[in-house]
Amino acid sequence: MTRQDCWDQFVETCEEATFFHRAGWRSVIESTTGHTPYYLYAEQNGQICGILPLVEVKSMLFGHSLVSTPFCVYGGVASISDAATTKLIDHAKTLAETLGVDYLELRHRQAKTAGWLTRHKHATFRRPLSNDEGNLQAMKRKQRAVIRQAINNEHTATIETDLDQFYHVYSTSVRNLGTPVFSRRFFQALQAAFKHDCEVVTIHHQGKPVSSLMSFYFRDEVLPYYGGGMPNSRSLKSMDFMYWDLMQRVTAKGFATFDFGRSKTDSGPYHYKRHWGFEPEPLCYEYHLVRATQLPDNSPNNPKYRYFIKLWQHLPLKLSQQLGPYLSKNLA
Known part of the structure; x- marks a missing residue:
C-alpha cells in the first residue's frame, strides 16, 4: 500500500x-x-x-x-x-x-x-437528510414555494463528464460576481483525482444550460461545491432546482448528510442557506x-477590492477566463 x-x-x-x-x-x-x-x-x-x-x-x-x-x-x-x-x-x-x-x-x-x-467570519451549513417530504418540510415555507415554481418551469438535469457547459456557466457566474475563475485545468484535475466522487450536473431550460454544479461525495455526505448560474437562472429559479435535484438524488441513494458549504456571516448566501433549513455552524x-x-484580510468585502470587483464584472467573458486563473490561484 x-x-x-x-x-x-x-x-x-x-x-x-x-x-x-x-x-x-x-x-x-x-x-x-x-x-x-x-x-x-x-x-x-x-x-x-x-x-x-x-x-x-x-x-x-x-x-x-x-x-x-x-x-x-x-x-x-x-x-x-x-x-x-x-x-x-x-x-x-x-x-x-x-x-x-x-x-x-x-x-x-x-x-x-x-x-x-x-x-x-464564516459559517458552514450541514444537516441530515430524511426523505423528500421531510427535506421539504425542513425548509422555510417561502423556499418550498420557490422549489415548486422551479419544478413548474420544466427544468431538466443532466449528469455530465465533459466540462464545457459547466465551465461556461460557472465562469459566467463568477465573472458577474466580480470573482476571478479557476482554470479549466483545475476542474479537470479534480475530476481526475476524485473520479466517481466528483460529479458535474448541468440544468437546462428549453434546451439551454442555465445552471451547473460540481459536487463531491465523501463517506455518507454530499458537498455541492462549485455552482453557478446564467443571468436568467435567477428568474427561472434554476439554481434552486439544481440543489433540490441533488438533494432528491442523494436522498434516494441513502446519503445521510447534505453539506451546503461555507458562507460569510450575514451575507446573501448565508441567509439563502438558512431558508433551506440549515443552521449556521461558525x-x-x-x-x-x-x-x-x-x-x-483578503475578503472581497475589504473596501480596497471594491473597484477591482466592479471592473472585473465588466470584463468580456473570454478575457475573464484567460486572466482569471492567474489571480484565482492566489485567492487561497
Whole structure:
C-alpha cells in the first residue's frame, strides 16, 4: 500500500477528517497552481494517527502564507489523539517560521490551538437528510414555494463528464460576481483525482444550460461545491432546482448528510442557506503570525477590492477566463 493509500485510508476512518483532507487535493493544487504542498502525518506503531495537509502560497498581491487547506472550506489537523495533534501543530509552526511566511492558517471547524488568533467570519451549513417530504418540510415555507415554481418551469438535469457547459456557466457566474475563475485545468484535475466522487450536473431550460454544479461525495455526505448560474437562472429559479435535484438524488441513494458549504456571516448566501433549513455552524480559522503583525484580510468585502470587483464584472467573458486563473490561484 502506498503512502497516499495509507493517508486516504486514515481519512476515511478518522472522525475529524473531511473531504478536503483527501490526498487528491495535493496533486490538484500542486499541478494546477504551482503552490508547494507539505503533507504532514504522525505515526504510532507504524500506523498513521494524525495528518495535517499544508500548502505554501506565495503571492505578490496577497502575501506569503502556509494554509490548511487553500481553496477548501475545512482543513487543519485530523487526528485520533491529542498528542498527535500537538506534535503536528508544533511542526507546522516550525515549518512556517523556517519558510518565513507571513502567517500560518489552519481551517478548523472547532478551535484546537489555545492562545492563537482566530477569525469567525464564516459559517458552514450541514444537516441530515430524511426523505423528500421531510427535506421539504425542513425548509422555510417561502423556499418550498420557490422549489415548486422551479419544478413548474420544466427544468431538466443532466449528469455530465465533459466540462464545457459547466465551465461556461460557472465562469459566467463568477465573472458577474466580480470573482476571478479557476482554470479549466483545475476542474479537470479534480475530476481526475476524485473520479466517481466528483460529479458535474448541468440544468437546462428549453434546451439551454442555465445552471451547473460540481459536487463531491465523501463517506455518507454530499458537498455541492462549485455552482453557478446564467443571468436568467435567477428568474427561472434554476439554481434552486439544481440543489433540490441533488438533494432528491442523494436522498434516494441513502446519503445521510447534505453539506451546503461555507458562507460569510450575514451575507446573501448565508441567509439563502438558512431558508433551506440549515443552521449556521461558525467556523474557527486559527492563525499563527510569523512575519505579519495582524490578521490577513483578503475578503472581497475589504473596501480596497471594491473597484477591482466592479471592473472585473465588466470584463468580456473570454478575457475573464484567460486572466482569471492567474489571480484565482492566489485567492487561497
